[in-house]
Amino acid sequence: MSKKYEQSVLQNMSLEEAKQLQFRLIDEITKEFVNNEFFQVGDVGLHPEYKRPLTTARVEKVLANTFHSEACALVRGSGTGAIRIVLSMLLNAGDTCMVHSAPVYMTTKETFRLMGLKQNLVDFNDRKELLKALQNDKESKAFYVQHARQQLTDTYDLQEVISLVKEVRPDLPIVVDDNYCAMKMRGIGVEYSADFSTFSGFKLLGPEGIGVILGKKELIEQIHARNYSGGGQVQGFEAHELVRSMTFAPVMLAIQNEQVENLCERLDNGELKGIKAVYITNSQSKNVIVELEQPIANQVIDRAAKYGAATYPVGAESRYELIPMVYRVSGSFLESQPELKDYGIRINPMKSSSSTVIRILKDVLEELTKE
Secondary structure (H helix, E strand, C coil), X not given: CCCCCHHHCCCECCHHHHHHHHHHHHHHHHHHCCCCHHHCCCCCCCXXXXXXXXXXXXHHHHHHHHCCCCEEEEEECHHHHHHHHHHHHHCCCCCEEEEXXXXXXXXXXXXXXXXXXXXEEECCCCHHHHHHHHHHCCCEEXXXXXXXXXXXXXCCCHHHHHHHHHHHCCCCCEEEECCCCCCCECCCHHHHCCCEEEEEHHHHCCCCCEEEEEECXXXXXXXXHHCCXXXXXXXXXXXXXXXXXXXXXXXXXXXXXXXXXXXXXXXXXXXXXXXXXXXXXXXXXXXXXXXXXXCCHHHHHHHHHHCCCECCCCCCCCCXXXXXXXXXXXXXXXXXXXXXXXXXXXXXXXCCCHHHHHHHHHHHHHHHHHC
């Protein structure tokens, strides 16, 4: 792999580790669903005891145990909704939250705007700066950190960041956006002692619109209590579909990671002409970034569709995204490196092989060269 930005790449689980996570999830399912109950796909409505569908409550227990968390809440609004709900429980309008000084994911930026939150911007890549900020901070009411990279130059280690915050400011609740990292990386925020982890079930092959919150039981019980509305519930059949789908995610994502690394290696070894640089980033999902020699990124993306690639996302790893994706570099990355708009393309093999991606790119580049 190209050495460029190598330090910023997060370490995915191996295939064997992914298998063990799948087995752990199934083990927890068998503890909760007995006597063939798992073949009953779920109820609807406000169960008298749980004030939400019974199956939803049981799936939440399965997920909490799988991720070694005190409790879990399934909520509407996917990952964005999960983040928004947790922050709304911890912060009031006008409160300050400590965040990384880098372009933030667009929907998270909107959450901060809607809630009227102030941001205490700190460079999480600089441990000394972060330590100083934690020691001197008098305003922040929460600490928010994104697991996936916000910019190409990010190098902070999530586990080390959480450990430092816990050591210096144990009063500061830590919220981790684990989107694009849950069931991929060797651990998520709550497994590294963060107070809360949030992510989208849609990015783990699940149905649309379900967000997952893992963390402290007391606050999650408050989330359940405040969401006392039948229409606001994740219904039992949806929760059941989510956990069924998530079972397949770890191994499939580990295979996908294998092909990401293989594609990067092949392109870095010069298999195609017209490429200036190639490297892996965790720009949202783990991708290969290709920097072209000519400013033809938009043309390459447009033509890739003709040869079978997807050129826009659905959920950037949803159940619909099986074919390889060739599309623009993420908005937050473009904000930090605008030159990639004309020269950079982002590639995720999804469930294809690196050979399929290279065939598509070869046909596109040859066609553009002839013009």
